Amino acid sequence: MPALSLSRRAALGAFAAAMLIKNANAQSNTTLRIGIMSGEDEDIWRIVSTNASKSGLTLKIVTFSDYSTPNQALSEGDLDANAFQHGPFLKAQSEANGFKITPVGNTYFAPMGLYSHRWKSLQDLPPNASIGVPNDPSNEGRALLLLQTLGILKISSSAGLLPTALDITDNPRNISIRELDAGVVGRALTDLDAAVVNTEWAQKAGIDTIKERIGEETLQNNPYVCFIATNAKDASAAWVKPLVSAYQQPNTRQALLDVYHGAIVPAWT
Structure with a gap:
């Protein structure tokens, strides 16, 4: 070659x-x-x-x-x-x-927040109030745990991170829990006393996530x-x-x- x-x-x-x-x-x-x-x-x-x-x-x-x-x-x-x-x-x-x-x-x-058009603070939330929560397992559990952290109700310790309304062990204000789709619960706020809503859905529903927030999660150990x-x-x-x-x-x-x-x-x- x-x-x-x-x-x-x-x-x-x-x-x-x-x-x-x-x-x-x-x-x-x-x-x-x-x-x-x-x-x-x-x-x-x-x-x-x-x-x-x-x-x-x-x-x-x-x-x-x-x-x-x-x-x-x-x-x-x-x-x-x-x-x-x-x-x-x-x-x-x-x-x-x-x-x-x-x-x-x-x-x-x-942060998942508790929002209200009607009430300015947790202290204003009346007995027998209706509170909306997302109905999918993880977000409903998260919402109920937030309500427990805010002192509104108590959840069974055995429920872990996925409690449902059936795991509520103490409800001194006789709060009514309304389970709604995560994308709907924010838009239903006008018909509720308050609602626990994911941030992105709250904004899409036109909720003022600062002025209308009466309770919120914190980042630490979350x-x-x-x-x-x-x-x-x-x-x-x-x-x-x-x-x-x-x-x-x-x-x-x-x-x-x-x-x-x-x-x-x-x-x-």
């Missing part, structure tokens, strides 16, 4: 180098489908998407209008990750549906911090850390404070 000329070898070397660069770029440019709740969170994820692009990630944001489907979509492979839930909610859904989904990085803490989640098999994928890092940036922190007007707290250090 005749020897290659210097020019020919140089050309082949340049071609090989170009192919290596092309393959490296192809591997670093990853498109991810991320499930989030529609609304204000879309503004947050536009910033996260810009951050992620600097690490070679292209984010395709898929929005949902209810809590019941994002984990199903993730489990079935229609999403690569989602970002909308806290631990007790994921635990309840996983036990009910057999999901193998795991948290990979904290996002924010959305199990309800939200996070980015993936299928367990993807938890160590090369794109996970860059995705989490794209969220946990100073510009995202500021956007959370601006978009949610202080009603949501960034949950990473």
Whole structure:
């Protein structure tokens, strides 16, 4: 076989180098489908998407209008990750549906609040008042535990993080608990004395989350911090850390404070 000329070898070397660069770029440019709740969170994820692009990630944001489907979509492979839930909610859904989904990085803490159009404080809340709570297991449990923390009623210690109205052991004010869909309970506030509402649904319902709040959770030792989640098999994928890092940036922190007007707290250090 005749020897290659210097020019020919140089050309082949340049071609090989170009192919290596092309393959490296192809591997670093990853498109991810991320499930989030529609609304204000879309503004947050536009910033996260810009951050992620600097690490070679292209984010395709898929929005949902209810809590019941994002984990199903993730489990079935229609999403690569989602970002909308806290631990007790994921635990309840996983036990009910057999999901193998795991948290990979904290996002924010959305304090669940007790709101009222009629009453200015807890002390004003009358006997026999009606209080709305979300009816899905984790959020109803969270709401009832908040009412216990606020001294309105007491819950059986055996109920853990998922109590229902049947676990109420002491109700001195004879409060009536109204179980409603999480997306409805805030809009029903005009027909109730008060309601425990997730922050995002409160804002969508037009509730003033500062002026109409008569009770609220605190972040310290709170199990309800939200996070980015993936299928367990993807938890160590090369794109996970860059995705989490794209969220946990100073510009995202500021956007959370601006978009949610202080009603949501960034949950990473």
